[in-house]
Amino acid sequence: MKGPRLRLGARVGRRLVLVVFCLLWAAPSGAGHELPFYPSYYPQEIRLEALPPAAAAPLLRSAKLHAYVGGDPFAGGRVPADIKPLESLGGYLVVSFNSASPVAASRESRCEAARRIARSLGAAPGLYVPHPYPVTPYHMDYLEHFDLAQFARQAYAAAPSGSSATLRVQAKGPLAERLVKAQAKSARDWDATVEDIDAEGLLATHGLSLDGWLGPPWLKDGWFHAYLLEAPGPARQAVEALYRRLVTGAFDSPIARIELERQLVSRLTAGCERVVLGYSVRREYFNAEFSQGVENIAWDSQTGFNSAIFLRTVKLKDFPWNGWLRLGMTSRPAAAWNPIAGFSDPAGRLLWAAVGDPALIPAPYGSGWVANRVTLVAVSRPPTSEVEVPEDALVPEPGTGLLRDAGKGKSARARLTYRLVASAFHDSTRMTPADAAYAYSFAYRWSGRAGDPVVEAATAPLRQALVGFRLVKVDAEVRTYSDNTFTYVVPVIDVYVTGGALEAESLAALAPPWSALPWPVMVLMEEAVKRGVAAFSPGEARRRGVPWLDLARDPKTKAALAALVDTLAAQAYIPPALKRLVTADEAQTRWAALKTFYTRRGHFLVTNGPYALDKWSDREVVVTAFRDFTNPNGVGTYDRFAIPRRAFVSRLTARGDRLEIAPEIERAERFLREYRIVREPLGKPVSDEDRADVPVCRYVIVGADGGVADAGLSREREGARLVVNLRGRLKPGAYTALVALALRDNWVNPEVAVAQFRVDAAP
Known part of the structure; x- marks a missing residue:
């Protein structure tokens, strides 16, 4: 029953694809006017x-x-x-110390030297911001670290303003060379190095373009950047323990997670082995x-x-x-x-x-993720028990990638239900659940001793989280634009994961079922690597003495790939992992389409992208x-992120049982093709359209001991005020409230409001 059920899903998917093809091309042609929807x-x-x-x-x-x-x-x-500018996080300016220098002998001397160097740096207005803490206003979790960042700034501001002339300082990178006034004359005799760290480069080995995945859920979080930036020295073991708890969800609440993140960054920065002095701003221009x-x-x-x-x-x-x-x-x-x-x-x-x-x-102005080709529609996670994994769920086998039945007795922490939009690939074939399944198979097959170290590292979070997956059904989703009706093929897939207490948004990004590539292209790349034509990563290419695999620009590699396609097409080759999901006829059609695509286009970079x-x-x-x-995403899909606007706290009142916030918001006043941003108090909503202009409030409550006592998000509104209800949530004592507002998920560079208050014991 298990094998036939999967094949039935594939047959249903094929029938729906045919229906979609007929409906999509018939409906627009009969409309007699411009289409109301344009894909890409x-x-x-x-x-x-x-x-x-x-x-x-x-x-x-x-x-x-x-x-x-x-x-x-x-x-x-x-x-x-x-010509207009836009700004984003460029990178970090860090200082590290020569272990042979007396300056590096103790924590105290390193920290004191870092403060002296910071005070001696030159200025680069608009390009460099002194900020001696690794979590910046360009990170969504800046609010959770705001008080710690302020303490660090105050400590640096209070440091003696003497020159660092007695320190021999090297500079690496254009910004460092501009800011360090007197550089060490000898490359051998130096105490410290001030260096530019490019933010994109920092994440290069953790962000990935591996098929349909771009990186781990925490890719844009400040605490994760701190983990990559800092050198914890003797604190390494404690830091790694905190890191493992964060990435596996080994905590019991979002408040506990925030406390772990703060502890992690505090441990990383305490020893001053490598110190963040500030961050740089990338300024890009458009006409x-x-x-x-x-x-x-x-x-x-x-x-x-x-x-x-x-x-x-x-x-x-x-x-x-x-x-x-x-x-x-x-x-x-x-x-x-x-x-x-x-x-x-x-x-x-x-x-x-x-x-x-x-x-x-x-998410462009936050640290989360935005649904693109898959949507998480349900999360099942009992508070005190596991979720049973069905016997016919599929589990990739490490080393081979073969898709085995889960069998009896397997459980997971959560079941995530996704809806996928199975549109066409550039070679005119249509995506099926087999393409998504093969992406999972690939991640397991190319990790381990016989795989590629880059693939192993990139897929580690996915493999650690994934317990199994199961095709539930293939739906036909109908959307109407004006008088045109479009029908889409939507596989529904349950994914079973570990992940402890990770929030739903993080769970959704751990192992989403998707492939940006048709499975024959993935098989073609695998066969090329196995046969010594090329290697996936540059490191493996150097180690094996073969080219770095390029699907478009290397004529010799393309000739070898074309010969492989001929061989695989003649066999109507189906990889072992897909034997239950793909028929011989389907395989023959797929390989023939890939051959035709190469003949017409001259490359093998086939995707389902825009x-x-x-x-x-x-x-x-x-x-x-x-x-x-067949792709419902297109013109206008992400227009809500254009012209990001901000919200501000004009007044914060903290009482023992609630926070009251008087907000101001930015509005865009349009005229012809131009607009200007105006700032005004939040008024009373007069229509449903105004709801998007009501800010969201995030807050962190810090106790007198520096620990996080409460945190969360509030959308509660009373007239022109926002309210955070704290009743019954805090013990008697002194607290500090940190509050920031956002419009339409724009958490960049927030103005953080701070208020001190007390909670008294009940009479």
């Missing part, structure tokens, strides 16, 4: 071109370039009125000229324009949709183009953001819109 996003073509800043500046001025990704083409100079510029822009708080959200919102002003978007990049594509362990340089990440379509995308790779050279890449009506 605004530009019909995006050209990515590597340009030095000096060459990009005049092109931006003339609107021959619409935006410049990754740097400031004006080098801090005068910027034309039509906003009235007719030739771009608008409707969203960006990521930590990666800026180099993000999925930017490419899914940016719109040319003269085109309601379509148009030709031209973007400049600071560097040429260098990393190999493979979706397993490639696309790892800035140019590659931008390209993958266009052609790939992950399960979830990072853009398809069209042309490329050493300096530029062109992608074109894949306007596939």
